[in-house]
Amino acid sequence: MVFSSPVFLFLFLPLCIITYFIVSIFKNQKANNICLLIFSIMFYAYGSFDFLPILLISIVINYYLSQTYSRLRIKKKKKLYFIISIVFNVLLLFVYKYLNLFSGLLLGVEHATKIRLPIGISFYTFQVISYHIDVYRKTVKRSDSAIDFSLFTMLFPQLIAGPIVRYSDIVDRLKKRTTNLDNISSGLIRFMVGFSKKILFANALGNIADIAFGNLDKFVLGFALSVFCIICYTIQIYLDFSAYSDMAIGIGMIFGFEFPENFNQPFSSRSLTEFWKRWHITLSSFFSDYVYKPLGGSRKGLFRTCINLIIVFALSGFWHGANFNYLIWGLYNGLFLVIERVITTKTKFRFDKPILLIYANIVWIIGMILFRFDNFNTFLLYINGLFSAPKLNYNTRWLLQEIFNPYFYACFIISILYLTPFFDKIYCTFLKTRFGTVVIYVVVILTFVYGIMEMLTNGFNPFIYFRF
Amino acid sequence: MKYFDRFKSIFAILSFALIVAFPYYATIFKFDENLVGAEEKVELSFKNIDDYIMQNFPGRTLIVNTKNRFLYETFDISPNSSITKVKDNLFAIETLNYYYHGLYNISDAEVRALVRKLEKFNDYCKKNDKKLLIITTPTKPRYYNGPMPIVDYIISNNQDDSYDTDGLRSYDVFRDELKKTDIYFFDTIEAIDNNKNKYLKGNIPLFYKGAHHWSNYKARLVSFELHDYMRDVMGLKIPHMDAVASKSDVAMPPDSDLFDVLNLGIKSHDDYYTVTDKMLKYESDNLNYIIRGGSFMTGLVLIPITAGYNDTVLMSNKLVFYNNYNNQEEFETYDELEDRIGLLDKIKNADVFIFEVHEINVYNATFGFLDYILEHMEEI
Incomplete structure (x- = not known):
């Protein structure tokens, strides 16, 4: 469903708001979350009904995996399950977003797979990946409520085009939230x-x-x-x-x-460096926290920093679409960030x-x-x-x-x-x-x-x- | 400030609620009327809920009218992308593209080939005691005297050479080639040029500002000159007619056809006239006519002079009139018409063929009817 469509504006949104505030009368947070979850499912199902099972199965598997590895005490097993969680999500994204491109390259365009892209998959897989990493790193406590986890993954306002919300951003609000006339x-x-x-x-x-x-x-x-x-x-x-x-x-x-x-x-x-700090901030911070910093960030010397920047921007470019122009676009941006980094490190010039x-x-x-x-x-x-x-x-x-x-x-x-x-x-x-x-x-x-x-x-x- | 904060919150919430409740009270107060030129209604199905809701949205007419009027009056532009507003005049953009940039122009060789086909058919007519008449009709930009619209100016100054012909439009070549033949040919453009005072001056314009087609009254004046041609040159007996114009608040179709399509919910500002036809003297030599043309033909007063004979067929764009104009139907192909009304028999029985060729339409003159006839020469 599109926000700028009559169905959303004149039917879905008013109905959702009215139902939500009727449910709110009972002051039961779980009921509120269930209400939003039902509306989120309806939101996704409208126009993307075929892809709803993929999203729901992904939620079930991710919830099960996060419950499993976060309870394990043996580090190796815990790490294994964590890796499985990440691989599962990356694989999901790869199959639905990139398989057509790579199968086309390997087998020729006629024999390429023709898999349709589930709407919002780039956003919700990234959200779940961030959840796994944060839970594994213990920067956030795992969710013990399947409803809360499902709602975190598919809360309809940000489900299909972001912002990429991290679990830590909304965990408190999932558990307890109030809203007033001003909000x-x-x-x-x-x-x-x-x-x-x-x-x-x-x-x-x-x-x-x-x-x-x-x-x-x-x-x-x-x-x-x-x-x-x-x-x-x-x-x-x-x-x-x-x-x-x-x-x-x-x-x-x-x-x-x-x-x-x-x-x-x-x-x-x-500068382009500053641009990327102000543009699609939730995606930039995702790549910064989960790719750039684990690669060593800027801690391992100028050369390694430049390599890390190129890797991050290549990935960021490719995230935007399964086509080489996006990859080149990412590399182009990465190149300018590298140039700016070299200039600011080697000279006194500042981009201010x-x-x-x-x-x-x-x-x-x-x-x-x-x-x-x-x-x-x-x-x-x-x-x-x-x-x-x-x-x-x-x-x-x-x-x-x-x-x-x-x-x-x-x-x-x-x-x-x-x-x-x-x-x-x-x-x-x-x-x-x-x-x-x-x-x-x-x-x-x-x-x-x-x-x-x-x-x-x-x-x-x-x-x-x-x-x- | 506390009370003000509450006030502004309630104000925002109530305003939003009132806005999203619009379809409900639009239904209750019945804000809807039909939109001119609205898209064909879609059936409700799971796949087109958005389109269905969009088309059947309660109060859509009011919304479209208000929005269009806002654009038209505030920004002085046409809200319809296929219509351009130049000063007070409205033009279908394809006519400006035709007039200034050679849209629909075909090569001289193609025009000559068309005229050769007409000659071939004319030979058949002469052998079989039939008559063929070609009428050409004008397009609106031809009579626009204002400065060239900025868009056309820019395109003209950066024109792609491959679209540039020798300065002649296909109509010019068509006219000149036809004049070299013995085919009966009445050029309304020439008739207008020869009598500018009659056609281009006076209270009633040849083209209303809000119209794509020529005005009812001036088209009739041209028609009467055409009727004279049919009588004097072709030797036909047809009724003598006249028309009287009287001021009116309402535009007769098609005098404000472009303006109406803008869906502004208001009347055009032009001064309109209704036209009353008068039969001065009835004369006829009981002939069957086959008439093929487009929408400009409607102004030519052909129906009153060709009515009365069962084998007369008039085809205007995708509409066919037959059975002495009692039947009016849509059609797609001539084969389909053969099955439905026995078109080949009608052609065989026809005494006069009239083809109206709008100047913009030389590339598609007779809408394939000439080819159809030539393909079935042995059957007729």
């Missing part, structure tokens, strides 16, 4: 902001990128349009994904959960000057070209367009008509402002006064209403990160 209203406002961001701005810019990149064989964009369209795509990715995180965090707040933030103004970064903001953003945007084109021929067409004079024709009209109109100008300007701290500052300033608060609330609500109108007139609105 609910703040959660709803955050949800509405995310919804409008996705529907009105991410989609408007995504539309430009989709039209342009979907028709590269019909016209030559030229440098200016090529750059503009990849900028639109870059902004779309950010708005789309951060909007989903906003909605997930907002829904979590309604039910008394506090999910970690996933973005922190990444486009204000002055405001002008470097341009550098970081340009490097990121160029990286997005690798991220966007999973087909080599289309990639070449784009590169050809980038370095050629434009050759336009009637096929270009649809694209230009979408760009050269006042509504798009407005969407583009607001989207650019979303990349800056502008809205955060406005929000903080306005919330200091009663009048300002009312203005903010009214603007958010009206934008939400317009977002609904857009949703109902424009059709299906999937989130880009669903495919990862």
Whole structure:
């Protein structure tokens, strides 16, 4: 189910909230969790019914394994079961996400497996892996409630596109949580902001990128349009994904959960290293804690640090999709992190000057070209367009008509402002006064209403990160 | 501040509740009417619940109208991506693409081949005491005098050479080639150009700002010139008609067809006129007609002059009228029409063939009907 769909907005969410608060009257945390679990199963089953057994079996096996190794006292056996747990999840991810690619490479495209990707598998397997590692390391106590563990794995707001929540983030809230009017209203406002961001701005810019990149064989964009369209795509990715995180965090707040933030103004970064600390934070911290640091992190000298960075970013890139463009994208990012690390270690240069903001953003945007084109021929067409004079024709009209109109100008300007701290500052300033608060609330609500109108007139609105 | 915090929380929650409850009170207060040009309704099944809900969403008409009106009035743009708003004028984008960028243009050789086929059929007509008439009709951008829309300006200045012809549109080649033959040919574009005061000036425009098709009244004036041609040049006896226009608050179809498709929930701002047809003098030589054309043919007042004979068949896009215009049905192929109404017999019995070719449609002139006839020459 998609947050930005009528079924979710007008049926599922109201029903879930009402049922949850009716159940809450009995002040039984277990009943509350069961209620959320049932709704989470319904959420996943809607549209992904075929994949529900995979998720449920994964939960049962993971719960059993975690119960087993955490009770064992013999270290070797404990380690064996722990390794089995990790291998099971990695294998699950490999089979459903990467087997098609590798079987295609080994056996040829005709003989490749054609396994469909279960929605959210990249996110929930990572959550469970983090759980196993934390329990094994004893940084968190194992869950002795199958319901709590199931809810941790498949809590619907973050089930299919993150943020990647760790057990330690929500364990207290699974056991005991309260919610009040303030939580609910703040959660709803955050949800509405995310919804409008996705529907009105991410989609408007995504539309430009989709039209342009979907028709590269019909016209030559030229440098200016090529750059503009990849900028639109870059902004779309950010708005789309951060909007989903906003909605997930907002829904979590309604039910008394506090999910970690996933973005922190990444486009204000002055280096790619800083960018990655602000972009998809829960994924970055996952790789940092569970891959980079165990490999030695930055403790074993510059050369080893660079190797570790390359490994982490190769994995991170490949996590985004079973295609080599994602791997190259990961390596590209890793390379820049290595360069920045070498510069800061060997020289006195620091990536802290405001002008470097341009550098970081340009490097990121160029990286997005690798991220966007999973087909080599289309990639070449784009590169050809980038370095050629434009050759336009009637096929270009649809694209230009979408760009050269006042509504798009407005969407583009607001989207650019979303990349800056502008809205955060406005929000903080306005919330200091009663009048300002009312203005903010009214603007958010009206934008939400317009977002609904857009949703109902424009059709299906999937989130880009669903495919990862 | 405590009370204010409570107030703002309740305000946010109530607002959200009111918004998500919209479908329920939209159902109670019946906010829905039909949308113009709405997509075909899908049947409810497990796989298309989203589409079904989207299409049957209570109050969708009000939502679509409000949103479209917001875009139209605030941003001065067309909310429909297949329609462009240029100043106050609406255009179907394919007509601008045709006019400025050669969409649907075919090579001169292909146009000549088409005319050779028409000549072949014309020879058959002459041998069998039948008559063939070709009528060409104009597209709206031809009469747009404002500055070139910015999108077209950009495309024109960065045009892909491979799409650039010798500056002529297929229509121009078609017209010139037809004039070299002895096929009866009435070019409404030329008729309009020859009498600009009559067709392009006055209160009633040739094309309304909110229309894709030519206006009812001006199309009728062109028709009467066509009728004269049919009488004077082709020697046909057809009724003498006239039309009277009177101001109206409501647009007659298709005078605001593009505007209506925008689903703004308001009437177009153009000054509209209803048209009343008058039969001045009835004359007929009892002929059967086969007429093939597109939607622009509707304005040409062909029905009143061809009605009355059972073997007359008029095909407009995917609609067929037969049995003296008493039957109107949709069709897909001519073979299907042969099975249903005995099309080949109708062709055999026809005395006059009229093919309307819209200038944008030269590439698909007669919608394959000419090929169908030529393939079945031995049977007719």
